[in-house]
Amino acid sequence: MTKILVVEDDSLLGEMLTLYLSEEQFDVRRVETAKDGYDALRRFDPDAIVLDLMLPDAEGAEVCRFFREKSPVPIIVTSMKTAVADRIRAIMCGADDYLTKPYSVQELKVRIMAMLRRIAAYSPPVPSAAPARCRIGLDLERRTIVLDGRQIETTFSEYELMKLFTKHPGRVFSREELLNAIRGADSFVNERAMDVHIANLRRKIEPDAKQPQHIKTVWGVGYKFIN
Structure with missing residues (x-):
């Protein structure tokens, strides 16, 4: 089962994401702080991460940078910030996608699936002839x-x-x-x-x-x- 780590301190949104993604046959682990996110990255070993940039104990972009340094799994950043500069910073810190709140949970699922499909896509090896x-x-x-x-x-x-x-x-x-x-x-x-x-x-x-x-x-x- 595909494992999704959700780092989201909004209890209502976090519970909704957990419920929806679980019903869509994902194994979901939700945490509310950067500290717990770091621990879950090691213990849970997720296939993808949904990361809220506004966390109570750390600056979101730095959390994203830490996740990227420790793991190559795709990261979808979510935030209420809509400025282009915020999007660029998140991507430069290692995010693979950016969703502005409020967003559709169905769209989040589609984006997760799209990234996972690209990971699983066949890439032909370099020809052995040369x-x-x-x-x-x-x-x-x-x-x-x-x-x-x-x-x-x-x-x-x-x-x-x-x-x-x-x-x-x-x-x-x-x-x-x-x-x-x-x-x-x-x-x-x-x-x-x-x-x-x-x-x-x-x-x-x-x-x-x-x-x-x-x-x-x-x-x-x-x-x-x-x-």
């Missing part, structure tokens, strides 16, 4: 990048980007295409967020992130991947 040329690959079971045989941990969004890039080497993707591919066309789209994901990927896989050899910028269009 292993010497394949410096960058993917470990499908661990959901990591393999760089010269070395495992590189990624966030949910970074892994989905690399899965798309390695599946279509040389193809030029616009920022909008990349965002739609990793979050779905109905999710919040901001091109600045994509630039952040690309910068983080370059720091992880490029010998010199300032002069990238693999993830190339196509000015005025977007990005392409060269292995």
